[in-house]
Amino acid sequence: MAKLAKQIGLCVVIAGLLYGLDAFLNVRRPDGQPAFNPFMLRVLLLSGIFVTLSVSLNIVNGFTGQFSIGHAGFLAVGAYVGAAITFKFPGLQNGMGLVLSCIVGGAASALFGWIVGVPSLRLRGDYLAIVTLGFGEIIRVLLENTSMLPMTEFLGGAIGFSGIPKLTSFFWVFGLAAVTIGISRNLKRSLHGLAFLSVREDEVAADAMGVNTTQVKVTAFVLAAFLAGAAGSLYAHNEQFILPKSFNFVMSINIVVMVVLGGLGSITGAVLTAVFFTALPEWLRTANVGIIKDFYKDEYRLVLFALLLTLTMMLRPQGFMGRAELTLLKRKKRPPTPAPEPRATMHAPPVGTHEILNCEGVTRRFGGLVAVDNFNLQLRTGELVGLIGPNGAGKTTVFNLLTGVYEPSSGAVRLAGKQIAGDQPYSPSARAGLIGLDAALCGLVGYIGATVIYSLPLNVAPAAMMSVFSMSIKSPMVLAITGLAAAVSLVTSKGRRRNRPGLRPFQFCNLGISRTFQNIRLFPDLSVIENVLVGSYGKRKTKLFDALMQTVRMDREEHEQRAHAMKLLERFDLGSVADEQAGGLPYGAQRRLEIARALATRPKLLLLDEPAAGMNPQEKSELMECIRGIRDEFGLTILLIEHDMKVVMGICERIYVLDYGVIIAQGSPEAIRRDPKVIAAYLGEEAASG
């Protein structure tokens, strides 16, 4: 409660400060002239709006490492929706109306963010950049054509929306900027924020550690869109006139430049560059002293600006701030971590009582290549089992099948009796629904396409838009094409084999299967303890809201998770380097950290992919000790891939041998060592004799 009071107090102080400043900036002199230069005030307000824009974009581009280049589109949505509200309802032309228009504008923008984000954020890589680029342009073109429809004619089309009331003031602009910075900062320091950052660092690893990467990316995107939309409403009520053309690609790029130059991920960087880039060119308008007077000429001013940009990127490619934040005092020393409690031996269930994992006839094809063929494997709780085979035998493919990276082409994987991967056909009713949906969608596409085609002789966009919105049938052919599209889809959809979509890696993780990677995949720019904390993200109980508001619940959970993570680190002798960057650790420590991170997800089944690779004999024997230890301590079942026979034979109770995707042998280490098929395929004579 004390914390809540403090937070409220802080908000009140900031609000009071802004309110006082607002009043001060608007003081009029006795002759009625404003005491504070209105030009300066205007530049200040624009800077504040751009602070919100760049800090919000930083959540997407900086925190989650996606590349969105359509932020001006969200600004435009918020600006038009917000302005339309106060324009249409004169009763709302006051402070409350402005707040309402910001919220509705932000919500509209967030809705667009969701529509754009859900399909494109499932994909990795540069798709988002292309989709957001397209989105920004679509919004602009739609707005330019608003004058075509009677309903939206007041938005003015390409000539612009004028007559918007002037409602924006210093208080609201910097209020929103403060809120944006506040939640951004809270997010960055929280467990939820770590999940965002982990997506930036390594999406595959984040997914494997239980982070729903799509959800995280969509959340970041929608949050940023909301804030940009709210800023858009403030922008519209400041300018009193908005033009679709001004929300163009150049504006989006300007915001991206602010984020990149400030340092991707750095909030203070985003704030500083937003102010710098908005205010500097305007300040140069008024500067007329000495050498600056020459730059007053526009030719120089713009060139100087471009030069500055180029130089900065060349000399400091990571941006002004890098990933650091400008803190006003040295970071508070973290409270000493409580000494690890004596190892509580969890009561591991007796070995062999019940089955935990069962693979039955699992096959995976890549085109014509059968990577894993009719693979059968049973693990009982508490077992420590090895999977060996020559390079390219399909061992890692098996791991990927067991963690949801790949879906089996056929067969079934069961975890504790429950099927988690493989053939899972839909129920007949769900199937019928899907077929119907397909037909309806194809029919709709056919209708729109046909309407557009039949509008072509006229002016394309407006006529087609009108016909589509009014659902009018321009020609019997339109009806025929619509019907044909639906019918074709019905037939093809009916013939398609349908399976329920397989679980995603983060769901496997949350079911209790965790893993390490053959080539270590840590989150290199996060600290050692943060790496482990990401592992515990899947077990969180707090909501994103708790993180944004930094609630007491959040504090408590973070404290618990941090203590737990520290305990794990101590267990792996990493306690002393908890705050170091993970990417800077020596190789052996990175391997151990990866195991610690996997354990933080509280797995039942742990998959280790060549844990001993690259270790020296001393480290290897320590590792063997360690693996055996954690199995007992955490009540795990372990499946490991390993090439080092000493390690495999030394700790595994049973061994499966894979060659060309097929299991050629299984059994105790002794039996495997003597199996002639294994010797021929993999071990060779030397190993058999040694």
Add this chain to the structure above:
Amino acid sequence: MHNRRLHTASWLAGLLGLIVLSGCNSAPQSGGTGGGGTGDTILVGSYLSESGSEADFGKSTHEGIDIAIEVINKAGGINGKNIELRAENTESDPAKAANAVTKLITNDKVVAVIGEVASGLSLAAAPICQSNKVPMVSPSSTNIKVTQQGDYIFRVCFIDPFQAYVVAKFARENLKKTTAAIFVDNASPYSKDFGSEFKKNFEQMGGKIVSEAAYAAADTDFKGQLTKIKTANPDVLLVPGYYKNVGSIGKQARELGITAPLLGGDGWDSQDLFVTAEDALEGSYFSNHMAVDDPAPAVKSFVDAYRAKYGADKTPGALTALGYDAMMIVAEAMKRVKVIDGPSLRDELAKTSGYKGVTGTITMNSDRNADKSAVMLQIKGRKFVYMATVAPN
């Protein structure tokens, strides 16, 4: 913890102090009664696109304003005071246009503002001029909404509907044509509204529109639409676009065998028209604000002054002439007021009547739009030749 708070607070306080100080520092020192300028100069502001997508327009207009100021100052200025121009660049961006005008009004304390060319940019600045009670004269924003923003906003050009009326009237009455095709850029309000106003007027005058088609400014191939227009066989083809597109459209129309003359508006007004069109537009017509070969004395003295300053081989365009006229009517209004301030200057500007400008005889109507005539030009041997003057009805 406390220490840190204190630190943060002092940082913030310092930062805010700096902002406030810098704001107050550059706040005007003098009282606002005498208007901008010190001693014997009067400050006038201009905000124009001198870079960005509309840089050509801004630069041409700027030339016109400069010539006007030279002419005024040479003739003794305004009651002995010289006019000085403060020019700001809008970079073809509405927010920058608003910045520029705010700066001109609050920092430079200009008494009047001239600008912008593009209507979208004029609309962005108009509310600022209006609320500060500083008259704004747009030289060439033709969209009807611009002067509707308030009683301090004027323009010296005609508005879009009038131009369409002029072209329709010329086609029906001078050329005696009965059928027309319309080919517009749908994304440009100028082009689109021109097309629809032309249609309305042409049909009222007894003509018939036989085909309508649309293009986008970024297109380079127009043959699909033109083939369709050809089958309709119109007497004239209206292409109310900008010269870059019109050149290619004219060329491709001729290649397809369309022989009907093309009609257009002031968007054609550039010698660059011939870069793409070459000789394809021979015999076509367009409406404009002025004709360089117009025998009126005002036009002649303007063209002479322009050539004296920028070279004998140069020809001023309509935007330059409009910039010149905008500055001129502001100066004329200044001569008529006792103390130059916003409200009295506004009142005198509104009374402008029968001023013989380069772009016609200008009278401000009650909507603060210029009631004036337009000229029709014909393209002959890569030159624009004066054909007729069409007065408002």
